[in-house]
Amino acid sequence: MVxxxxxxxxxxxxxxxxxxxxxxxxxxVIPADPVGAILGPQAxxxxxxxxKERWGLNQPIYVQYARYIGGLLRGDLGVSLxxxxxxxxxxxxxxxxxVELALxxxxxxxxxxxxxxxxxxxxxxHALDHGCRVFAIVGLSMxxxxxxxxxxxxxxxxxxxxxGPGQLPYWLPRPPRVTGFLFLDAILARDxxxxxxxxxxxxxxxxxxxxxxxxxITRITRSSMLEVxxxxxxxxxxxxxxxxxxxxxxxxxxxxxxxVVTVIGIRLASLLEGAVLTETVFAWPGLxxxxxxxFLSIDFNAVVGVAIFTAFLYASCNLIVDLLYAYLNPKIRxx
Amino acid sequence: xxxxxWAKVRRQLLRNPLTLTGxxxxxxxxxxxxxxxxxxxxxxxxxxxxxxxxxxxxxxxMGTDGLGRDVLSRVLFGARISVxxxxxxxxxxxxxxxxxxxxxxxxxxxWDNLLMRVTDIFMAFPQLILAMAVAAALGPSLTNVVLAxxxxxxxxxxxxxxxxxxxxxxxxxxxxxxxxxxxxxxILFVHVLPMVxxxxxxxxxxxxxxxxxxxxGLGFLGFGAQPPSPEWGLMVxxxxxxxxxxxxxSTFPGLAIxxxxxxxNLLGDGIRDILDPRMR
Numbered sequence: 179m180v181x182x183x184x185x186x187x188x189x190x191x192x193x194x195x196x197x198x199x200x201x202x203x204x205x206x207v208i209p210a211d212p213v214g215a216i217l218g219p220q221a222x223x224x225x226x227x228x229x230k231e232r233w234g235l236n237q238p239i240y241v242q243y244a245r246y247i248g249g250l251l252r253g254d255l256g257v258s259l260x261x262x263x264x265x266x267x268x269x270x271x272x273x274x275x276x277v278e279l280a281l282x283x284x285x286x287x288x289x290x291x292x293x294x295x296x297x298x299x300x301x302x303x304h305a306l307d308h309g310c311r312v313f314a315i316v317g318l319s320m321x322x323x324x325x326x327x328x329x330x331x332x333x334x335x336x337x338x339x340x341x342g343p344g345q346l347p348y349w350l351p352r353p354p355r356v357t358g359f360l361f362l363d364a365i366l367a368r369d370x371x372x373x374x375x376x377x378x379x380x381x382x383x384x385x386x387x388x389x390x391x392x393x394x395i396t397r398i399t400r401s402s403m404l405e406v407x408x409x410x411x412x413x414x415x416x417x418x419x420x421x422x423x424x425x426x427x428x429x430x431x432x433x434x435x436x437x438v439v440t441v442i443g444i445r446l447a448s449l450l451e452g453a454v455l456t457e458t459v460f461a462w463p464g465l466x467x468x469x470x471x472x473f474l475s476i477d478f479n480a481v482v483g484v485a486i487f488t489a490f491l492y493a494s495c496n497l498i499v500d501l502l503y504a505y506l507n508p509k510i511r512x513x
Numbered sequence: 514x515x516x517x518x519w520a521k522v523r524r525q526l527l528r529n530p531l532t533l534t535g536x537x538x539x540x541x542x543x544x545x546x547x548x549x550x551x552x553x554x555x556x557x558x559x560x561x562x563x564x565x566x567x568x569x570x571x572x573x574x575m576g577t578d579g580l581g582r583d584v585l586s587r588v589l590f591g592a593r594i595s596v597x598x599x600x601x602x603x604x605x606x607x608x609x610x611x612x613x614x615x616x617x618x619x620x621x622x623x624w625d626n627l628l629m630r631v632t633d634i635f636m637a638f639p640q641l642i643l644a645m646a647v648a649a650a651l652g653p654s655l656t657n658v659v660l661a662x663x664x665x666x667x668x669x670x671x672x673x674x675x676x677x678x679x680x681x682x683x684x685x686x687x688x689x690x691x692x693x694x695x696x697x698x699x700i701l702f703v704h705v706l707p708m709v710x711x712x713x714x715x716x717x718x719x720x721x722x723x724x725x726x727x728x729x730g731l732g733f734l735g736f737g738a739q740p741p742s743p744e745w746g747l748m749v750x751x752x753x754x755x756x757x758x759x760x761x762x763s764t765f766p767g768l769a770i771x772x773x774x775x776x777x778n779l780l781g782d783g784i785r786d787i788l789d790p791r792m793r
Binding site for chain 2: 192193194196197200201204205308311312315316318319320321322323324327328330331335393448450451454455458459469470473474476481484485488489492493
């Protein structure tokens with residue numbers, strides 16, 4: 179097991195190096211003009227030269243690359259051209275909002291996905307099965323940005339049932355920043371008004387993002403349940419005269435769960451991606467919105483930083499899932 | 514995936530109402546893309562400030578946008594962009610991926626290892642982030658969206674082609690071709706490639722929905738087509754400015770994206786069922 183973990187960790191480092199190198203060259207070699215984008219088209223050439231020197235852009239690319247790696251090893255992702263702050267502290271500032279959104283979305287996705295999957299499997303081939311499937315596939319086909327806009331239109335503008343974009347209404351001060359997670363900060367400050375309002379604000383973005391995950395989770399739950407339901411011991415349980423509900427929940431569902439856990443882990447990683455679009459629509463102050471703004475202004479340090487950071491999160495999620503799986507299933511460990 | 518022929522796939526697809534719906538949507542989309550100029554009631558680019566933000570009516574079935582352009586005509590022309598983008602991406606990603614996979618699987622050894630590790634690295638990227646980085650570096654345009662998405666999309670094809678190529682490599686007829694003195698390239702393209710092609714095409718269908726969604730997302734965020742292009746993602750983004758009142762400007766192009774992706778996903782779901790008989 180230790181050997182397996184070490185191999186996987188080494189491989190992860192290699193992958194991150196590859197991601198970093200790729201984005202570094204994509205962001206710097208490809209002819210876009212980051213300094214021009216920051217200073218504007220009217221900037222005098224001397225100013226551009228000065229700025230280039232300041233950011234080390236006038237040096238040969240391999241020097242820039244070596245410097246960047248040197249910084250990276252010290253945990254330094256460089257300074258953002260746009261915000262003029264270290265990229266890493268920018269990322270850490272915006273990360274909590276995304277994590278909260280992603281976890282809330284995952285909760286919704288898992289509840290809906292597992293529920294629909296179980297119902298689908300139990301009623302396999304019936305109208306209900308098809309209905310669940312269509313619901314899941316429609317969610318998968320929904321452009322997150324459009325679904326978000328429609329929800330805002332109906333539940334905020336027309337019905338007024340839910341609050342609009344953002345995390346809190348403008349007249350509510352944010353509770354003091356302790357953990358960075360608004361959910362926890364509000365609890366720590368015992369600011370129940372902000373807490374309640376935040377949960378209300380979270381509903382629409384979390385649902386938007388959660389529905390996307392439902393399809394994959396429904397699918398795997400359904401197929402895993404179907405497989406288990408065909409097992410002999412289920413027949414035995416039924417013949418013993420156990421109630422159908424009991425057979426399904428206790429005997430079948432528990433054993434169908436392993437592949438579901440894997441898919442949930444993989445979904446968590448891809449939620450980060452969906453967060454980019456959802457955050458833009460809901461003005462959610464998270465990593466996705468930061469990424470969009472940095473990318474649009476060709477803020478190359480931020481671009482590479484965000485890419486490395488997301489690849490790191492992505493790889494970590496996958497690693498944890500794989501380790502969990504290897505732990506639960508010895509066949510993989512020794513492959 | 515062995516023994517899976519197009520005839521079998523077709524029979525299965527026509528039996529299932531969901532996949533039948535999916536196929537119908539896709540055919541309608543392709544048809545729309547082909548005949549858009551003949552069925553569009555108005556010029557999709559003709560602005561008319563007096564008629565701006567008109568709600569849906571007999572004259573403008575989907576209303577007009579902020580510049581008085583007919584939304585229906587723009588949605589119809591947008592179909593061409595979506596189909597064209599998706600087709601180009603599949604062509605580029607499919608060709609690159611299949612070539613990499615073929616070489617890796619057939620040659621094996623060091624090259625296999627190297628190529629597959631590179632593939633793994635590209636798979637470690639969240640696709641949208643990678644596409645955003647490339648699109649941002651190249652500058653926003655439709656061509657660059659195609660390149661940006663292809664940059665990450667080829668990996669699936671590489672893995673698939675490799676696994677098929679490894680299986681085919683051991684077949685007797687490849688041995689026979691070798692014995693007859695055929696060169697490596699000839700064997701690769703004449704004997705191995707045809708066997709790899711049909712799973713690659715099936716995978717292409719499965720990837721299509723995601724690709725269109727990513728392209729629309731890039732358009733929405735501002736990395737893709739630029740005004741006045743009737744690209745659907747861009748149109749949704751444009752309509753945000755008029756959102757509470759003129760809901761139709763964003764709603765209809767978004768609906769078009771949803772239906773298109775739904776079509777491909779319904780079809781893909783059916784194909785997955787056929788490949789995985791446990792699901793029945």
